[in-house]
Amino acid sequence: DTGVSQDPRHKITKRGQNVTFRCDPISEHNRLYWYRQTLGQGPEFLTYFQNEAQLEKSRLLSDRFSAERPKGSFSTLEIQRTEQGDSAMYLCASSSGGTGKMGKNIQYFGAGTRLSVL
């Protein structure tokens, strides 16, 4: 168990460019979450996958954002035409799900990808 891995750790881009982040969850976890964290705030939910199905999206996830989890393992989060307001830490978390027992629904977080849009 190597934990949740995110790549890259830091990304600097120019406004208008596209960026893609990758998240590798804990291997036996079938649930994957993306969050955004801005300075001075707690993480805010963006989207949720169960296996390869994207089951929920926050209204924070504008049309410029797209997330995929094609084989139910790793996930990617793409931001098109980045804006300065997209600068934030993007966190990925995973959990094992189960039958609704909270013990299996605890989310484990990666170290995040810090995006800076110039």
Add this chain to the structure above:
Amino acid sequence: AQSVTQLGSHVSVSEGALVLLRCNYSSSVPPYLFWYVQYPNQGLQLLLKYTSAATLVKGINGFEAEFKKSETSFHLTKPSAHMSDAAEYFCAVSVISGGYQKVTFGTGTKLQVIP
């Protein structure tokens, strides 16, 4: 809908002193509650969780929290602060919604430990 309020965005304590970080929650259904810790440029690490069992919950690194339903509180404490405790702490409330854990975080409290 659920929400979390963390009182005090910054807390300073002397090394060896009591740590008390306050968290109040709001939830329309019985909640699950968590404390996470975040070190600079790191992700969130689970400190402890309340899942409707014992109201006094013990976590890692000597931290504990007590669930008080009447006060809708879940304050985090540690008897004696250590320099390595300096970090940002997030309280979170969770309910099961649509078959998954819907988590709402507070805005965080930065803990400074003074030598």
